[in-house]
Amino acid sequence: MSEYVLAVDLGGTQIRAARCDAAGHILERTALPARAAEGPAAVFARIGTSIRAVAGDWARVRAIGVSAPGPLDPWRGIILESPNLPGMIDFALKARLEQEFHLPAYIGNDANLAALGEHRFGAGRGVAHMIYLTISTGIGGGIITNNALFLGWRGFAGEVGHQTIDVNGPLCNCGNIGCLEALAAGWAIARDARDALRAGRASAIRAIAHDDLDQITGKVVVQAARAGDTLAREILERAGRYIGFGLVNLLHNFDTALFVLGGGIAIHAWEFLYPPMEATLRKHAFPSMSRSVRIVPAELGDDAGLLGAVVLVNESMSQ
Ligand SMILES: [Zn+2]
DSSP states (O other), X not given: OOOEEEEEEEOSXXXXXXXXXXXXXXXXXEEEEOOGGGOHHHHHHHHHHHXXXXXXXXXXXXXXXXXXXXXXXXXXXXXXOOTTSTTOOXXXXXXXXXXXXXXXXXXXXXXXXXXXXXXXXXXXXXXXXXXXXXXXXXXXXXXXXXXXXXXXXXXXXXXXXXXXXXXXXXXXXTSOBSBHHHHHSHHHHHHHHXXXXXXXXXXXXXXXXXXXXXXXXXXXXXXXXXXXXXXXXXHHHHHHHHHHXXXXXXXXXXXXXXXXXXXXXXXXXXXXHHHHHHHHHHHHSOHHHHTTOXXXXXXXXGGHHHHHHHHHHHHHHHO
């Protein structure tokens, strides 16, 4: 009986793989460094190594599911380009995996699949309309409407981090200005901290970063906030307010019932981000829409993408 899914989470720094059952239990797992700089052939070889390491009895494997950085074509299973995987351009990951392993393979955008994972096995269980946001180094997401992932025309939907929040805001990595990501992602939080320190603000952030501004990350700012630092708390509170405006836009556009927030910054800075984002949502969204919507932390941690790949396989093969 083919009951297992081999799930892969392909990241710029790590390749993780797991053998999972259809109910979302992880039975075996492994992790390898991606060594993305070595190029697509080497990365693909390591994806294969990670899959073989967890496969177990091949006769019981149903399919392979891969969570990969976008933008990608989820139907054809092609990675179109990826800033974190140099050289992986128009890379036919689905076809190459199927050729190598003689099994069906399915590919999805990492944030989209994390949304699917949280929806089926995590904080969104039983909720038909849910939007997932990951707040970490960047900001991504996935939109679930009527229990299904909303993909858009080309499969690019759910770029929640690149909605413009401030038309006079800072430049984003995507080339746009004032994106939610440019205001509230880990790199934006770090930039705000550096700017404030350069302007002469006193803060524990400086000592935590060993007096080296280049060592300031979103994580460092969260650490300082937890230690009671005023500047760090101010920066996170402002980020929380911006995220709140992002939620207002998403609520007005999608009339969702639940926001699930994951990613390192959201989870570790929850106590600082939640009050301003919740207050912003209540204050600025239509009361009839915001009244019953909830904002909750994600439950699956780093496994959201792996489990989302299981959901992708289950749903693709049941159609
Ligand atoms: Zn952007």
